[in-house]
Amino acid sequence: MRALVLRRFGGEPDLETMADPEAGPGEVVVDVAACGVGLTTRNCLRGDLGDDPGLLPVVPGHELVGVVSAVGPGVDGDLVGQTVTAHFYLFCGRCRRCLTAQEPLCPHGLGLIGVQRDGGLAERVALPARNLVRLPAGLDPVDATVVPDAVATPVHVAARAGITTGDRVAVVGAGGGVGAHMVQVAAAHGAAVAGLDVDPSKLAFLADELGVAAVDAARLEGAALPAAWGGMADVVVDFVGTPSSAGWALDHLDAGGRLVVLTTFPGVAAAVAQRQLVFGQLSVLGSRYASRAELEAAADLVVSGRVRPVIGERTGLDGAPRLLERLGRNEVLGRGAVVVAPAGTGA
Numbered sequence: 001m002r003a004l005v006l007r008r009f010g011g012e013p014d015l016e017t018m019a020d021p022e023a024g025p026g027e028v029v030v031d032v033a034a035c036g037v038g039l040t041t042r043n044c045l046r047g048d049l050g051d052d053p054g055l056l057p058v059v060p061g062h063e064l065v066g067v068v069s070a071v072g073p074g075v076d077g078d079l080v081g082q083t084v085t086a087h088f089y090l091f092c093g094r095c096r097r098c099l100t101a102q103e104p105l106c107p108h109g110l111g112l113i114g115v116q117r118d119g120g121l122a123e124r125v126a127l128p129a130r131n132l133v134r135l136p137a138g139l140d141p142v143d144a145t146v147v148p149d150a151v152a153t154p155v156h157v158a159a160r161a162g163i164t165t166g167d168r169v170a171v172v173g174a175g176g177g178v179g180a181h182m183v184q185v186a187a188a189h190g191a192a193v194a195g196l197d198v199d200p201s202k203l204a205f206l207a208d209e210l211g212v213a214a215v216d217a218a219r220l221e222g223a224a225l226p227a228a229w230g231g232m233a234d235v236v237v238d239f240v241g242t243p244s245s246a247g248w249a250l251d252h253l254d255a256g257g258r259l260v261v262l263t264t265f266p267g268v269a270a271a272v273a274q275r276q277l278v279f280g281q282l283s284v285l286g287s288r289y290a291s292r293a294e295l296e297a298a299a300d301l302v303v304s305g306r307v308r309p310v311i312g313e314r315t316g317l318d319g320a321p322r323l324l325e326r327l328g329r330n331e332v333l334g335r336g337a338v339v340v341a342p343a344g345t346g347a
């Protein structure tokens with residue numbers, strides 16, 4: 001089969017031919033229809049989420065959508081033919097965390113799809129059956145690539161921050177792959193939403209297509225939230241993750257506000273003044289991916305039309321290396337999608 005193969009963390013993957021995967025015990029093989037790519041994929045390539053050379057070579061890509069074509073020992077054969085996506089994390093499925101919808105916190109976790117085992121930027125991928133999430137009928141496979149991360153992650157953020165009707169939610173990095181869906185998930189919860197970005201075309205998209213208050217953050221220190229909000233927010237979701245973005249966020253939270261952080265850049269730390277947290281009774285919340293149940297909720301949001309997939313570029317496996325490079329330069333609106341099996345062929 002054809003697959004994108006990474007041979008050095010910090011390098012770029014190349015299209016190669018490799019042996020088809022087989023389903024081991026508890027596993028399935030998925031014929032990939034499409035796989036989303038975003039900045040998390042780039043973090044994986046860079047080695048930020050695991051850089052042991054023993055993991056190489058590896059096929060990147062975790063936002064896969066496809067059809068189950070084979071099952072291994074111990075797996076229900078009825079899965080064959082089902083259209084599925086996959087939970088990003090490798091989890092045990094039996095511990096207290098896994099049984100209470102906190103799979104990303106599983107202490108027995110074995111890593112991530114696309115880092116610690118081969119991912120979906122390939123024609124086929126073998127995965128643990130417990131990772132599968134069935135997709136509702138009527139969802140286009142390319143559109144569905146936003147479900148397992150770009151929409152599921154915001155669904156979890158909304159739960160972490162308790163986003164509810166009337167909240168003022170500011171999203172820093174709103175034109176990116178997760179940000180463009182975060183603004184929609186917040187709106188679906190009844191919030192008023194502002195999106196900050198530095199790219200004029202992304203700001204225009206946020207305002208014209210998604211109907212959120214677009215805030216030019218080219219000079220972050222001067223970025224102002226809507227006057228109707230009193231310039232303050234109840235929730236700030238920070239996808240940029242620098243000391244200055246965290247500082248801006250804390251300075252723009254109204255009393256009782258919540259800052260949600262999601263970035264995992266090694267060595268980055270922001271200073272927090274305890275008195276600021278106390279006087280404003282502010283909360284700083286880490287949000288780590290999503291549960292399997294939240295992937296199902298994300299699929300419902302997309303298939304019902306409440307969240308519109310924002311896929312700025314799509315290409316075939318041949319074009320995937322170039323798309324990944326453009327993502328690294330923040331040149332892609334929303335998510336990218338690699339279409340592996342065009343509709344009507346193969347699976």
Ligand SMILES: [Zn+2]
Nearest residue numbers: 092095098106
């Ligand atoms: Zn577990």
